[in-house]
Amino acid sequence: MLEDRSSILRFEGTDVHAATREAPSELERIRATLALVPPDVESLLEVGCGRGDLVNRWAGKRAFGTDLARRALRHVTRPAFASSIFTLPFQDGAFDAVLCAETLEHLEPARLPEAAREIRRVARRCVVITVPWQENFLEWSHRCPKCGQVFHLHGHRRSFAADDLKALFPGARAYHIQDTWPVRAWSPALLRFRTGTLGLWKHTRHTRCPHCDNDQFANHEGRFLYKAVGALNDLLHPAKTRYRWLMMRAEF
Numbered sequence: 480m481l482e483d484r485s486s487i488l489r490f491e492g493t494d495v496h497a498a499t500r501e502a503p504s505e506l507e508r509i510r511a512t513l514a515l516v517p518p519d520v521e522s523l524l525e526v527g528c529g530r531g532d533l534v535n536r537w538a539g540k541r542a543f544g545t546d547l548a549r550r551a552l553r554h555v556t557r558p559a560f561a562s563s564i565f566t567l568p569f570q571d572g573a574f575d576a577v578l579c580a581e582t583l584e585h586l587e588p589a590r591l592p593e594a595a596r597e598i599r600r601v602a603r604r605c606v607v608i609t610v611p612w613q614e615n616f617l618e619w620s621h622r623c624p625k626c627g628q629v630f631h632l633h634g635h636r637r638s639f640a641a642d643d644l645k646a647l648f649p650g651a652r653a654y655h656i657q658d659t660w661p662v663r664a665w666s667p668a669l670l671r672f673r674t675g676t677l678g679l680w681k682h683t684r685h686t687r688c689p690h691c692d693n694d695q696f697a698n699h700e701g702r703f704l705y706k707a708v709g710a711l712n713d714l715l716h717p718a719k720t721r722y723r724w725l726m727m728r729a730e731f
């Protein structure tokens with residue numbers, strides 16, 4: 480669910496997630512997210528369902544999806560509606576559970592409480608939220624060679640810790656927090672050295688600068704220095720102590 484028009488077009492015009500959809504980490508994300516939905520839930524709404532990777536796989540019968548990206552909704556095998564996250568077309572408490580995965584980080588930070596209130600409004604029993612785990616933006620950023628702007632490759636606007644998620648959904652009788660898919664930490668100094676000093680940035684296919692619309696980006700990931708800085712960081716951080724995803728179920 481993206482509220483910024485250029486981001487929607489970017490996601491609609493390209494199959495931006497196709498390459499990662501079958502990755503082991505992605506399959507684990509899908510499994511872990513769906514496992515957070517209580518087994519006795521009878522109706523589920525996924526807000527920001529995209530192509531339906533989650534809602535299509537949920538085992539329950541009454542599942543629905545919403546997203547702003549109409550083209551993505553064609554891939555959803557459940558009833559799906561084009562809708563803003565801020566005005567969901569459902570009555571209060573219409574669903575036992577409302578799921579919103581990898582979506583809140585794309586929203587304008589000032590409007591997050593408004594989005595959370597709307598998710599909570601249509602949820603009767605619980606909400607399940609997933610976001611990137613305490614994301615360091617430099618790790619997933621690129622500097623546009625044309626205009627010089629540094630931007631997040633997936634358009635993320637803010638990072639979250641567990642308390643940030645809880646604060647968006649106050650008053651729950653229980654919070655279940657889960658850290659999923661351990662990864663190595665990046666040394667902030669090494670990351671600044673690789674990006675700012677060496678000018679070597681992470682790459683994805685279909686990168687498009689949100690400021691000047693440039694879509695010509697070199698892939699630095701095969702360069703010797705890119706790999707060398709990564710290997711040095713692996714030596715500094717042999718254990719995986721960070722996580723890819725932060726997941727929360729709040730029960731009301």
Ligand SMILES: [Zn+2]
Pocket residue numbers: 623624625626627628688689690691692693
């Ligand atoms: Zn640019």
